[in-house]
Amino acid sequence: MGGADKGVALVSGDEETPLRGAGQAVGVVVAHDKDDDHAPTGAGPAPAGTRAGLADAMVEDEMRTHLTELMAAAVNHPNAAGVPCRSVLNGYNESAEFVRFRLTEGGFADTDIRTFPVEAPVYTQIAVPSLVLDGIELIYGSDFAGVRYSGGNGAQTVNDAPLVVIPSADACNATAYPSTPGAVFVTYSVAGGSCDYASRVMAAEAAGAAAVLLSSSPGSRSLPGSRARPSPWYPGSWLASVPIIGVTDTVYQLIAAKGAAARVTIATNTETVVADTYDVCADVPPPPGVTPSGAIIVMGAHLDSVAEGPGINDDGSGSAVVLQLALAYRKQAAAIRSPHTLRFCWWAAEELGLIGSYQYVAQLQANEPADWDAIELYLNYDMLASPNYVRFVHQANDSIATGTVLRRAEAIEAAYLDAFAAEGLTYELSSMRAGSDFLPFLIADKPTGGLLTGAGGLKTMEQRTIFGGFADAPYDPCYHSPCDTLENIAYDALVQNARVAARVAVRFAQADPLWPSESK
Numbered sequence: 001m002g003g004a005d006k007g008v009a010l011v012s013g014d015e016e017t018p019l020r021g022a023g024q025a026v027g028v029v030v031a032h033d034k035d036d037d038h039a040p041t042g043a044g045p046a047p048a049g050t051r052a053g054l055a056d057a058m059v060e061d062e063m064r065t066h067l068t069e070l071m072a073a074a075v076n077h078p079n080a081a082g083v084p085c086r087s088v089l090n091g092y093n094e095s096a097e098f099v100r101f102r103l104t105e106g107g108f109a110d111t112d113i114r115t116f117p118v119e120a121p122v123y124t125q126i127a128v129p130s131l132v133l134d135g136i137e138l139i140y141g142s143d144f145a146g147v148r149y150s151g152g153n154g155a156q157t158v159n160d161a162p163l164v165v166i167p168s169a170d171a172c173n174a175t176a177y178p179s180t181p182g183a184v185f186v187t188y189s190v191a192g193g194s195c196d197y198a199s200r201v202m203a204a205e206a207a208g209a210a211a212v213l214l215s216s217s218p219g220s221r222s223l224p225g226s227r228a229r230p231s232p233w234y235p236g237s238w239l240a241s242v243p244i245i246g247v248t249d250t251v252y253q254l255i256a257a258k259g260a261a262a263r264v265t266i267a268t269n270t271e272t273v274v275a276d277t278y279d280v281c282a283d284v285p286p287p288p289g290v291t292p293s294g295a296i297i298v299m300g301a302h303l304d305s306v307a308e309g310p311g312i313n314d315d316g317s318g319s320a321v322v323l324q325l326a327l328a329y330r331k332q333a334a335a336i337r338s339p340h341t342l343r344f345c346w347w348a349a350e351e352l353g354l355i356g357s358y359q360y361v362a363q364l365q366a367n368e369p370a371d372w373d374a375i376e377l378y379l380n381y382d383m384l385a386s387p388n389y390v391r392f393v394h395q396a397n398d399s400i401a402t403g404t405v406l407r408r409a410e411a412i413e414a415a416y417l418d419a420f421a422a423e424g425l426t427y428e429l430s431s432m433r434a435g436s437d438f439l440p441f442l443i444a445d446k447p448t449g450g451l452l453t454g455a456g457g458l459k460t461m462e463q464r465t466i467f468g469g470f471a472d473a474p475y476d477p478c479y480h481s482p483c484d485t486l487e488n489i490a491y492d493a494l495v496q497n498a499r500v501a502a503r504v505a506v507r508f509a510q511a512d513p514l515w516p517s518e519s520k
Contacts, residue, residue: 001302001314001382001436001455001479002350049335051422051503057328058321058498060491066320067312069098071486074310083482086305086316088120088275088349095303096280099323099346103282106327112285115278116363118356119235120349123149123227124307127269131245133255134262141223144247147197147214149229150270151240158184158211158243158266165256172199174206181208184264186247186255188215197228201240211243211266215252223248232358232440235274243268279356281345284330286338293339296371297508299325299379299501300357302350302437309482311351313489314455318381319346321498325505338509340376347437350382357437361444376514377412378441380450381501385494386476388469389453393417394438395429396449405447408515412449412504419503425496426466451497453490455479 046052074084077091086095096115103113129146131138138144164180166187171177172195177185185204197214204212214224224246230237243266247255255262280303286292301318305311326344329336348356364372380394393416396409409432420427430452432438438448454475464471478484508514 001452002354047335048332049337051419051506054325054328054332054336054502054506055423055499057332058324058495058502060495063320063324063494063498064491066102066323067316067486067489070095070316070319071310071312073098074305074312079307083308084310084485085307086303086311087122087307088277088304088352089122089273090307091310092277092304092348095319096278096346096348099280099303099319102323103326107330108282108326113280113282115280116360118277118279118348118359120275120277120352120355121149121229121233121239122273122275122352124271125150125269126271127155129243129245129266129268131247132265133251134258138247138251143251144245145223146268146270147224147244147246148227149240149272150244150268151201151242151272152268153271155267155269156243158264160263160265161210162260163255163258163262163264167256171195172203174203177203177207177209179207182210183208184211184213184266185209186213186215186252188217188252196231197224197226198230198238198240201228201242201244202238205240205242209242211245213252213255213264214244214246216246216249218249220249227353229353231353233353233355234359234362239272243270277348277356279345279348279360281343281360282326284326284333284342284344286340287334290337290339292341293512293514294374295340295376295514296343296374297340297377297379297505298343298345298375298441299381299505300345300347300437301381302348302356303346304348304351304356305484306351306480308480309478309484311484312486313383313385313387313476313484314479315350315382317383317385317489317494321381321384321494321501322346324498325502328502329505329509336506336509339512340509340514341374342505342509350437354437354439358440361440365444375441375446377408377508378438378446378448379412379501379504380436380438380448381452381497382436382450383452383455383476384497385489385491386453386455387488387490388459388473388475388477389490389493390459390463390467390475391420391425391427391493391496392430392452392454393420393427394432394448394450394452396432398429399432399448400442401447405442405445407517408447409442409449411515411517412447415504415507416449416451416500419500419507422503423496423499425500428463451501453493453497
């Protein structure tokens, strides 16, 4: 998962769940969707082709096996520090090959499995940068830090360069930057308006900058912490060619006070390589004897990890659930009898800024517009087994969706609430604004929804009372860390979320029309 945890509102489901706003809470779930067909506890497996039947196929041992294979891919491709890793430059491709192998082994024809090329810029800080202001060596990590996607490959030095301070809070174009070849430009990184890091650096480069210092917002004590790169990033998009350093607001104020006489020396050693990789998608079309509707239902998870660890929860857990869903759904497709195509996808380079899903959306829009138009909804599964979990459902009305897209996203949310009710489980609602692969679809006006169990945010005492675990501790203490291994998985949460995902898959697979409230 690429973003931070968002605010949530505790709710639980009831029959034909009405939508609730943030902050509304009720007790333990005791009812279920009236159209559901769940088998009572102890009654044995439910019939294939039902929501409960697909849920029963979400077997823990099989998902454990998927996760074990992903961990093996990480072990086979350690990062430079020797830590097992499934990042784009390490074990991602082996992870993708494993998914393709299991799909083929599970009966998917070669024509049902597709790969979509992805180009992903991967940034590495090879050595700690240095920054000297008028002979005073500033402190790395306190006064300044490197900014991701700082330009240039290899060691670069800017010696005794003059400074050009851009005071504008929104200096995002070259006209605000005087032509000063060889100077180091200094500007606020975030100070209102629409000006992102990349826009400021592009403007400075156009004015001849030898390097750029990005300051924190006025009054901020933190260092700039994002990417100086366009987002979304597509093949051929701009990448910086000059060193970029982030400084505190205190350093910025010192530079501004010194004026034109100030000089800086900067040394950086970084590398940015554009890696060739790919997304994987597998289709299950309507079975023989069922008239196709032409609609496509997509569900997916990102298959890559951060460079710092193996990513078995983030997002091996979601990837394992989507894989088990694909295998089980294909086996039951004849009984489910969906008129729609179900598409299961595994995204590359999510941890680099949702790159795989953004490029997938762009490729379909440009090259396969009929296929893109046929996609009716997207379901996202990112981190489904956090050890200190809360069962979160993405909240439709806490997103950028409006109009028809919002109404359909609300229907997706309601389907999840009914599925949790059928399983007798409580849950909370979570923001759907940023942080994972639903965003490219939502921006492109496709209704989305999904599940998650929390990343680096802290569990509240109220959440502990309902879900157990530890208050004031992270949902996932190994988030983006080397310890995100097989030992970092809450298998009860994994199975619970997998069963809910299966119920929702069948619910939409059997819905004809998909949006019945719009057909009345």
